[in-house]
Amino acid sequence: MIASPRQFLIVVAIVQGGLLGALIVLIVLNRWFRVRRSTRLNPRREAVDASMRRWAAGTAPLAGVLVGLSRLPVPLAIDALVKWSARVPGERWRQLALALEHNWWARLVRSNSSSARWWKRLECARFLSVAAMPQDAARLTRLINDPHPAVHVAAVACLERMENTALTLTALERLPKLAPTVQAYYAAMLLRSRPVVVEHLQKRLRRSEDPGLARLAEFAARLGEPALRERLTALADHPNPEVRVQAARSLGTFPHRESVAALTRLIADGSWPVRAQAARSLGMIGDVNTLPLVKAALRDDVWWVRLRAALALMRFAAVGRNALLEAEVGSDPYARATAKMVLGLPAQALAEFAA
Numbered sequence: 209m210i211a212s213p214r215q216f217l218i219v220v221a222i223v224q225g226g227l228l229g230a231l232i233v234l235i236v237l238n239r240w241f242r243v244r245r246s247t248r249l250n251p252r253r254e255a256v257d258a259s260m261r262r263w264a265a266g267t268a269p270l271a272g273v274l275v276g277l278s279r280l281p282v283p284l285a286i287d288a289l290v291k292w293s294a295r296v297p298g299e300r301w302r303q304l305a306l307a308l309e310h311n312w313w314a315r316l317v318r319s320n321s322s323s324a325r326w327w328k329r330l331e332c333a334r335f336l337s338v339a340a341m342p343q344d345a346a347r348l349t350r351l352i353n354d355p356h357p358a359v360h361v362a363a364v365a366c367l368e369r370m371e372n373t374a375l376t377l378t379a380l381e382r383l384p385k386l387a388p389t390v391q392a393y394y395a396a397m398l399l400r401s402r403p404v405v406v407e408h409l410q411k412r413l414r415r416s417e418d419p420g421l422a423r424l425a426e427f428a429a430r431l432g433e434p435a436l437r438e439r440l441t442a443l444a445d446h447p448n449p450e451v452r453v454q455a456a457r458s459l460g461t462f463p464h465r466e467s468v469a470a471l472t473r474l475i476a477d478g479s480w481p482v483r484a485q486a487a488r489s490l491g492m493i494g495d496v497n498t499l500p501l502v503k504a505a506l507r508d509d510v511w512w513v514r515l516r517a518a519l520a521l522m523r524f525a526a527v528g529r530n531a532l533l534e535a536e537v538g539s540d541p542y543a544r545a546t547a548k549m550v551l552g553l554p555a556q557a558l559a560e561f562a563a
Contacts, residue, residue: 305341364397441464502520
């Protein structure tokens with residue numbers, strides 16, 4: 209007998225109801241198992257924290273910490289290490305890292321550096337970021353080059369504790385391919401190896417045909433290293449507008465006559481993003497001789513350049529504010545509107561926009 213549409217819909221509804229019920233049961237069971245597991249493991253976690261606290265204070269031996277860590281599941285043991293790594297002084301932490309080198313679970317974690325499963329590689333990267341030894345350099349090189357973003361971001365944190373030129377150069381080679389926010393994180397991790405970083409950038413910034421030159425210039429600007437000023441100034445005349453944007457942006461942190469000369473050219477650049485960043489940097493330097501150039505940028509065809517020029521004028525103190533007041537009643541309607549908007553901004557908004 210052929211089922212009617214009504215019967216078919218009833219069957220579908222019953223099946224869907226059964227599946228929904230099964231899903232709810234699964235969620236409840238999962239939650240119950242997690243709570244039960246957490247209840248069982250909480251005393252162990254608390255014991256590890258207590259052992260760490262006593263050992264860090266010098267009132268208990270390291271053996272208690274190692275025993276407590278070995279009783280935890282590997283992910284929780286790694287969590288505990290990452291949490292305590294910022295609280296224990298460097299020399300004592302090195303003792304723990306050395307002792308962990310011989311623990312069975314730590315050896316197992318290290319072996320996961322080449323695992324086919326990315327979450328296992330992530331566990332290894334997190335562990336090595338706080339407990340790496342010099343002989344882990346090859347593993348860390350592989351992890352910093354890992355295609356999975358979580359893995360390489362976790363692995364590069366090892367540079368905060370390890371001074372290794374090869375690892376530093378590996379991280380620097382990856383920089384041009386990273387998003388700006390990840391670049392900022394890499395910059396923080398590379399501070400310990402600053403001399404190596406600066407020397408490498410001095411060489412890379414000379415390669416005018418390097419496809420990653422713009423990103424390297426951006427990173428160099430984040431460092432704010434005076435030794436890089438000359439190379440960044442030379443990039444002001446680079447044929448690639450994206451490189452000139454980064455040069456214009458970076459030169460604002462280097463108040464020097466050559467910086468001012470380069471920015472004087474860049475504020476008249478054919479690319480509007482370059483002009484905008486040049487106006488911003490001239491405002492940061494605050495050389496009154498460049499005030500006419502910034503005032504002229506208030507009449508630029510592009511709104512973003514006009515805004516940057518107006519914000520830059522506010523950095524020139526009284527003379528800049530007077531220039532905006534003049535523009536507010538001037539003949540140019542675009543300059544008039546931009547000046548009025550910026551003059552009406554509260555101090556906090558000005559600080560945020562000018563950043």
